[in-house]
Amino acid sequence: MNDTPRIRTVVSCTLLAVTVSAGTTACSGSKGHPLSTRPYDAAQQISFSAPADGRKADPDKALEITAKGDESRITDVTAVDATGHHLAGELTADGLRWRSTGSLTAGARYTVKVATEDGDGAPGTRTFTFETTPAKRALTVKFGPEAGKYGVGQPITADLSLPVKDKAARAVVERALKVRSTPSVEGSWHWVDDEKLHFRPKEYWPAGAAISVSANLDGVKVGDKLYGGESKPLKLTIGDRIEAVADAGSHYMTVRRNGEVINTIPVTTGKPGFSTRNGIKVVLGKEYFVRMRGTSVGIAAGSSESYDLPVYYATRVTWSGEYVHAAPWSVGSQGVANVSHGCVGMSTGNAAWFFETVRPGDIVKTVNSYGDTMDTFGNGFGDWNLPWDEWRQGSALVADAKNRTAPTEIARLRPSL
Incomplete structure (x- = not known):
């Protein structure tokens, strides 16, 4: 290209009359393009x-x-x-x-x-x-749980249709996942594995919050020849703040609604060798009747620890089979000793009350047990047992993710007593 500066042609107009007829054209440049306001x-x-x-x-x-x-x-x-x-x-x-x-x-x-x-x-x-041509491979997102009303501890889940391993691609996905809460909260996504994310606030959801979740991924380039597809949004509402704390040392459970104690229940938790997991769990669901067998948790049939019992008012808190349930056979030990195989047992009347009071997403916490701490992932929702700073390290949008907690293997669905 010639580096010599171009000399622009100076264009001028001569006013021939005060009145210009409709046929008169505007001034023109040397190329014949009219120098008017219309390009x-x-x-x-x-x-x-x-x-x-x-x-x-x-x-x-x-x-x-x-x-x-x-x-x-x-x-x-x-x-x-x-x-x-x-x-x-x-x-x-x-x-x-x-x-x-x-x-x-x-x-x-x-x-x-x-x-x-x-x-x-x-x-x-x-x-x-x-x-542009449609994507040959489309990454879609399925949000969970199902639309409805939940407790303050309910995490949001995002299941991807394809694995995403690359950190830059994960950042693209995470930026497209939108969680809006009224009132607003501070929260973060955490990559459980290549195909699953969880979202939780820094603190529990506010009671009465309205939550909407969506993915702005449709058509967005995620990685090499991988684009986002259309995903169905989700809306949730949050109920009262229900927290149940089972103290394995005192053998009592204290239940609070919005900070106020509404019941104190004598319970029994796991005995030595079957100690109840410590830490925060989230109610996963409620089953009026469950058949519980010792063989489902590795207890040999016919052994001194073997059992096969009908159980009522069973509130599930882990996928591996930990419940809060009616245990009429251990009423004499409730409030006194720990004699269960890992569940929190109480009288039938108290179990019925608890069953009717809680909903999925409510908090059930065990303290002073000899058991291990509830797994963060894989056996229910142990998300709240991870400190906030560590939780944020599981986000692809946080620069330093060196200390991100690795996911645990998903436990088999098996009840314990």
Whole structure:
């Protein structure tokens, strides 16, 4: 290209009369383009990399717009898809080429507006549209739990249809997952494994909160030839703050609603060798009747520890079979000693009351047991046992994720007594 500065033609107009007839045209530059406020059609001055004739563009390839000839240059480009998302790009200093720097959305329709300037400074414009091909592999998200009303401890889950291992790709996914709460809360996603994330607030959800969860992934480039697909949003509401604390040392459970004690119940927890797990658990569900057998937790049939019992008012807190339930056979030990095989047992009347009072998502915490601490993942929702700073390390958006807790293997569904 000639580095000699271009000399622009000085254009002037001569006023011939005070009144100008309707047929009189505005002044023109040397190229014949009118120097008016209305830009000329710049179709002949620019070329596009997008295919013509209705063919669709590959979203993996950048969009390029180039100025033709030495006397034309591009001054501005805006590219917007049908949802209003702008495509980022860079214009060279000489105005001869614009190239997209952001990823094109798959299966989208774009409208591109290009502003130009000719050698005389006359403005031109050109608008064109094109479509991108749909994604061959689509990453979708299934949110959990099901829509409904839950307790203050209920985490949000996001199950991905395909594994995502790359940290940059995980960041793309996480940015697209939106959790909105009224009232607002501080919260974070945590990658459990390559296909599952959990979201929890720093503290429990506020009682009465309204929560909406969505994924803005549709058409978004996640990784190499992998794009997001459409995902169904989720809405939840939060009930009262119900917290039940079972003290294995005192053999009593204290139940609070919104901070106020509403019941104190004599209980029995796991005896030596079968100690109840310490820590915070979340109610997973309620089963009016469960058949509990010792063989399901590895106790040999016919041994001194063997059992096969009908159990009523069973509130599940782990997938491996820990419940809060009616245990009429141990009423004499409730409030006195720990004699169960890991569950929290109480009288039938108290178990019925507890069963009717709690809902999924409510908090059940065990303290002063000789058992291990509840697993963070894999055996229910032990999310709240991880300190907040460590929880945040499981986010792909946090720079230092070195101390991220590894997920545990999902436990088999088996009841214990």
